[in-house]
Amino acid sequence: MLKPLKHCSRCILPETAPNIAFDEKGVCNYCRSYQNFEYRGENALARILNRHRNPQKKYECIVNISGGRDSAYALLKVKKDYNMKLLAVNYENPFTDTQAKKNIKNMVKTLDIDLVKFKLNSQIHETCFRNNLIAWFKNPSPAMVPMMCIGCKIIWKNILQIAKRYDISLIINGGNPYEYTSFKKELLNVSREADLKSTYLKNLTGLVKESLKNYLYLMPQYLPVLFKGYLFSNQYSIGSRLYSRNIERIDLFHFIRWDEKDIVSRITKELKWDYPRKLKSTWRFDCKIGHLKDYMYIKTLGMTEKDDFYAKMVREGLMTREETLSRLERENEIHLDIIKEIFTQLGLSTKLIST
Numbered sequence: 068m069l070k071p072l073k074h075c076s077r078c079i080l081p082e083t084a085p086n087i088a089f090d091e092k093g094v095c096n097y098c099r100s101y102q103n104f105e106y107r108g109e110n111a112l113a114r115i116l117n118r119h120r121n122p123q124k125k126y127e128c129i130v131n132i133s134g135g136r137d138s139a140y141a142l143l144k145v146k147k148d149y150n151m152k153l154l155a156v157n158y159e160n161p162f163t164d165t166q167a168k169k170n171i172k173n174m175v176k177t178l179d180i181d182l183v184k185f186k187l188n189s190q191i192h193e194t195c196f197r198n199n200l201i202a203w204f205k206n207p208s209p210a211m212v213p214m215m216c217i218g219c220k221i222i223w224k225n226i227l228q229i230a231k232r233y234d235i236s237l238i239i240n241g242g243n244p245y246e247y248t249s250f251k252k253e254l255l256n257v258s259r260e261a262d263l264k265s266t267y268l269k270n271l272t273g274l275v276k277e278s279l280k281n282y283l284y285l286m287p288q289y290l291p292v293l294f295k296g297y298l299f300s301n302q303y304s305i306g307s308r309l310y311s312r313n314i315e316r317i318d319l320f321h322f323i324r325w326d327e328k329d330i331v332s333r334i335t336k337e338l339k340w341d342y343p344r345k346l347k348s349t350w351r352f353d354c355k356i357g358h359l360k361d362y363m364y365i366k367t368l369g370m371t372e373k374d375d376f377y378a379k380m381v382r383e384g385l386m387t388r389e390e391t392l393s394r395l396e397r398e399n400e401i402h403l404d405i406i407k408e409i410f411t412q413l414g415l416s417t418k419l420i421s422t
């Protein structure tokens with residue numbers, strides 16, 4: 068029988084987390100160096116929103132939506148609570164979950180919001196992801212799991228182009244501050260406490276260094292995609308900043324408290340939002356690749372992004388240790404059927420996947 072994993076006595080992170088160390092009380096170094104997230108407050112948000120209100124304009128801001136819970140809540144909040152004239156933007160990710168697509172349809176209809184959808188040219192997302200997937204299975208490494216998300220690292224330029232086309236000067240995102248996972252940075256030797264703004268360059272440099280160990284990630288035909296990913300990987304990256312000097316980009320949950328119960332309850336009631344019940348989790352089902360990443364992390368690290376995310380919630384006092392352990396036991400299930408769907412969609416043999 069396998070020896071059960073040791074977990075931090077405070078936050079539940081397992082002993083397999085990268086660079087983890089426990090003190091004599093069994094508390095991990097992630098806990099000891101953790102700093103609670105400080106919100107900027109709703110007044111600061113109101114000031115920014117007011118600056119972009121404009122009776123002459125058709126739209127005052129963009130809200131990016133994926134069909135997942137946080138962006139659904141951002142849409143609801145910005146439209147209903149803050150009464151902004153907004154345009155919803157959705158990247159038609161080829162791996163979007165069916166329920167996420169239904170959610171998008173329902174929420175723009177319920178809130179009577181205009182929606183712009185866009186795709187990437189010439190199946191670049193599928194082909195580049197397929198390449199990275201093959202590379203990963205050749206030499207499985209937890210540090211390279213983020214390469215599975217390369218497709219979504221190149222969409223920021225498109226979003227900024229849409230903002231320019233519609234003369235919109237504010238873009239609002241719904242990412243939450245606890246899901247900037249720490250262990251992924253540790254895998255690339257970037258400090259786990261560094262924030263999104265300051266680490267994107269280091270993260271990407273780390274990924275490039277790791278890629279050099281496995282040349283399959285660096286196939287010449289995909290280098291332009293990697294480069295674009297480097298420039299536009301998020302709203303704060305160098306390409307995004309240079310390309311959008313007059314467009315302000317903010318994260319809703321840097322201002323107002325991210326409250327899981329309130330989010331799920333409001334979007335369910337007010338937007339008919341739902342999640343695939345068989346997954347037993349409302350988090351990150353919107354893109355099917357998430358399940359593949361869970362599989363990859365379980366196989367190489369014995370944990371998933373949920374361990375890291377929930378550990379943060381424990382440190383923030385948002386969940387108890389016991390609640391977290393039982394949720395992880397329920398939610399850290401590998402969904403092989405969905406992973407196989409991805410392989411089939413890409414025309415790959417499912418033999419690579421081990422149970």
Ligand SMILES: [Zn+2]
Nearest residue numbers: 075078095098
């Ligand atoms: Zn801990």
